[in-house]
Amino acid sequence: MSWRVVSRFALQGVAVALVASLVGLLVWQMTTKDAGAGLVGAVEDGEKPAAPPLDLPALDGDERISLAAYRGKAVVLNFWASWCEPCKREAPMLEQAWRRYRARGLVVLGVDAQDFERDARRFVERYGLTYPIAYDGPGESLPRYGLSGFPETWWVDRRGRLVAYSRGEFTRAELQRNIERALESA
Amino acid sequence: MIRTLAVLAGALVLAAPAAAQDCATLADLEDELICPTCNTTLELSRSPVAERMRDYIRERTATCATKQAIKAELVAQFGEEVLAAPPKSGFNWLAWVLPLAGLAVAGVVVTVLARRWLRERAAAAPVVHSARVDPELERRVDDELARFDA
Numbered sequence: 133m134s135w136r137v138v139s140r141f142a143l144q145g146v147a148v149a150l151v152a153s154l155v156g157l158l159v160w161q162m163t164t165k166d167a168g169a170g171l172v173g174a175v176e177d178g179e180k181p182a183a184p185p186l187d188l189p190a191l192d193g194d195e196r197i198s199l200a201a202y203r204g205k206a207v208v209l210n211f212w213a214s215w216c217e218p219c220k221r222e223a224p225m226l227e228q229a230w231r232r233y234r235a236r237g238l239v240v241l242g243v244d245a246q247d248f249e250r251d252a253r254r255f256v257e258r259y260g261l262t263y264p265i266a267y268d269g270p271g272e273s274l275p276r277y278g279l280s281g282f283p284e285t286w287w288v289d290r291r292g293r294l295v296a297y298s299r300g301e302f303t304r305a306e307l308q309r310n311i312e313r314a315l316e317s318a
Numbered sequence: 319m320i321r322t323l324a325v326l327a328g329a330l331v332l333a334a335p336a337a338a339q340d341c342a343t344l345a346d347l348e349d350e351l352i353c354p355t356c357n358t359t360l361e362l363s364r365s366p367v368a369e370r371m372r373d374y375i376r377e378r379t380a381t382c383a384t385k386q387a388i389k390a391e392l393v394a395q396f397g398e399e400v401l402a403a404p405p406k407s408g409f410n411w412l413a414w415v416l417p418l419a420g421l422a423v424a425g426v427v428v429t430v431l432a433r434r435w436l437r438e439r440a441a442a443a444p445v446v447h448s449a450r451v452d453p454e455l456e457r458r459v460d461d462e463l464a465r466f467d468a
Contacts, residue, residue: 215370216366248395249395269395269397270397270398271354271396271397272397
């Protein structure tokens with residue numbers, strides 16, 4: 133086989149490998165970015181998919197907050213930002229729920245995302261929030277949970293499964309109904 | 319003494335604009351940053367987070383912060399996705415190099431193909447034999463032209 137033929141095959145191989153790797157990169161990006169896209173539909177269909185892992189720094193210190201650490205408790209997972217108007221109305225309701233239900237094994241876990249840390253701390257102080265809050269400035273956890281805006285809330289049962297979801301501002305009745313559902317889910 | 323003071327004053331006057339150039343402005347940064355919730359540049363977005371970022375930039379430009387410093391602070395809060403163009407470092411170099419490399423490869427491929435095509439075309443062209451004009455015909459043409467000129 134002549135050198136010319138060999139070099140032509142080599143060039144074609146390199147071109148095919150390059151295109152294949154770019155397609156692979158695109159598929160990987162699409163699958164990892166939209167990993168949570170199916171969660172909302174699954175919960176609306178009555179399924180209880182496992183909550184995606186969540187491990188973020190705490191807003192008020194150097195510790196980390198992990199959802200896995202709350203296994204055995206029901207969790208209200210609320211995604212918010214200080215610049216979000218409905219979040220300001222939800223915050224007092226979440227604080228009340230945390231105080232009222234914590235003895236029954238409920239944890240309210242806030243995730244502040246796409247926000248200035250300083251603004252988030254002011255928000256926590258202004259509304260007197262005492263439940264744990266994680267900070268996710270770049271918002272990396274949002275696509276994993278299929279989120280598209282603020283506020284959005286997931287209710288997680290004691291076995292770490294997603295049992296209810298709210299896009300946008302929830303009502304007091306919706307909050308309580310879903311808390312009961314998360315606490316009683318078997 | 320007066321001359322020394324004049325020289326110092328002149329140096330200060332010249333140095334002031336140079337120092338002022340390091341201070342960023344909102345306009346400098348608005349098209350280089352992305353609003354995290356809407357994925358457009360800051361200058362095109364009126365979302366609440368974009369407004370908050372603009373406020374922050376105004377606060378920092380009021381203290382004469384540099385463009386690099388403000389960008390670094392925003393990256394620390396919102397991640398590298400907040401930058402409209404990836405930084406020229408590490409893996410992000412690929413984003414700058416690959417398009418240029420692609421253009422260069424495409425240029426080489428087009429050149430090679432064009433040269434090959436021209437070569438093949440030249441090889442396939444019919445051979446033109448020497449077009450020597452018949453002397454009798456040449457004489458008649460000259461005569462006709464001379465008659466025409468007269």
